[in-house]
Amino acid sequence: MPVAVFIEESALSSHLAQLASRLQNIAPFHVMELAKMAAELERQGRHIIHMGIGEPDFTAAQPVIDAATRAMADGKLQYTSATGLPELRSAIAAHYQTVYGVEVDPARIIVTAGASAALLLACAALVEKDAQVLMSDPSYPCNRHFVAAFDGRAKMIASGPEHRFQLSAEMVEQNWCEQTRGVLLASPSNPTGTSIEAGELRKIVETVRSKQGFTIVDEIYNGLRYDAEPFSALSLGSDVIVINSFSKYFNMTGWRLGWLVVPPELVQPIEKLAQNLFICASSLAQHAGLACFQPEALAIYEARKAEFQRRRDYIVPALEGLGFKVPVMPDGAFYVYADCSAWSDDADQLTVDILNKAGVVIVPGLDFGPSTAHQYVRVSYATSMENLQEAVARLKAFREQHVKS
Known part of the structure; x- marks a missing residue:
């Protein structure tokens, strides 16, 4: 059986070599790679706070x-x-x-x-x-x-x-x-x-x-x-x-x-x-x-919008208190783009370390373009206030243990 599988995979690899050249211009989505790493840690019994993927924690009204x-x-x-x-x-x-x-x-x-x-x-x-x-x-x-x-x-x-x-x-x-x-x-x-x-x-x-x-x-x-x-x-x-x-x-x-x-x-x-x-x-x-x-649904969505704003107004000063720099106050969506230079000069490795040691998912600037790839991280506040507060506590502990000022 292993030999048969090997032959099939080899044949598949040969076929895949003929893929359209445009695929070379499409990079992997690193946000999803971090999500997969987080899922594996959860399978091992770790409690992970997700502040990576941009998905509301609210579902349809x-x-x-x-x-x-x-x-x-x-x-x-x-x-x-x-x-x-x-x-x-x-x-x-x-x-x-x-x-x-x-x-x-x-x-x-x-x-x-x-x-x-x-x-x-x-x-x-x-x-x-x-x-x-x-x-x-x-x-x-x-x-x-x-x-x-x-x-x-x-x-x-x-x-x-x-x-x-x-x-x-x-x-x-x-x-x-x-x-x-x-x-x-x-x-x-x-x-x-x-x-x-x-x-x-x-x-x-x-x-x-x-x-x-x-x-x-x-x-x-x-x-x-x-x-x-x-x-x-x-x-x-x-x-x-x-x-x-x-x-x-x-x-x-x-x-x-x-x-x-x-x-x-x-x-x-x-x-x-x-x-x-x-x-x-x-x-x-x-x-x-x-x-x-419908008016009933729109009332629900406006209440949820107010909750997102409440979370933003909490997480931005909390991140700044931890040493992140937020040079522009986000006025919409549910993201904070934070300068992590005071923590590390390698945002990619920093986010992996934070995931493994603090159990918090944030994502590096790598996905979003070269100019901010190593200096910035994206933090999503599309999660509960309780999770945000716990994440801040974990990040504080992580910094005290692993980051030199």
Whole structure:
């Protein structure tokens, strides 16, 4: 039996050598590697506090669960249109009007299998071989990999705390070249929890527009903004492409439901791609998602948002008290991007040591771009206040034992 297995694996290895060359441009997701290490420690009986993966500890609100139950009982499980249920698209449009004061034609809204599918569709429609897309360094790693999946090239522009870890119009102007086709922004951002100020975002859009490029804005954390009036990039013009999701504010991560708002001329091309690549988003998730916009559900989500803000207001000064530096107060999402220089000059090794010795998962800057890879760590506060307090106690003990000031 071992010999047979060896032969099969050898044959498989030979076959895998023919994989598409674009895979060389897609790096492993180190956040998930740490999660696997943590899972192994838990199997050994260790108690681990997870502050790594960006997933709300809240699950779908009860009205959403009830709606899913009714949809199953009523047999509403057939394919929908590739663009999504008309009533869900209308509910999303009404939400933009109510919360952001932006009127959006429901026909411009395409319901997708999560924000990942929305980004995939946008890149499939807009990114050609060797096309360059500008994005900030640091930024969510999968965004640059969506570009690479269509043989484009993400140009990562170092964006430090003086720029809130975000691109500026000046950076876009200075880095635009003949191969550049557009920008991919995220506001609020993963990993930093920082937003692009509305006036600066307007300048970026105007700069890109003057070059006849595209602007994609990832707004999946936009419902979780704490320190400013609600704002969506959709207010900057119908040519701005916006991505959103039911995963973060609406706490529906595993339901895989999101949406994409596109210019009118992109609706048909995106629909054609969606028909071929996905057929449609989960019909069950779509019927459940309708309940997210009910007043009862929205009241629950606003209470949960307030709890996330309470956690942020605890964890940021707590981390600073431990010697981390938080150069920009996160104004959204549920992340803190912290300078760990006072602890170590190797954030990657530091996070492994903290996991093994303190039983706390935080992740290094390695995933998010080279400019902050060794100096920063991302801390997620998408866990209970009790866990946050225990994690701070463990980190304090770890530092006293293992880190020289």
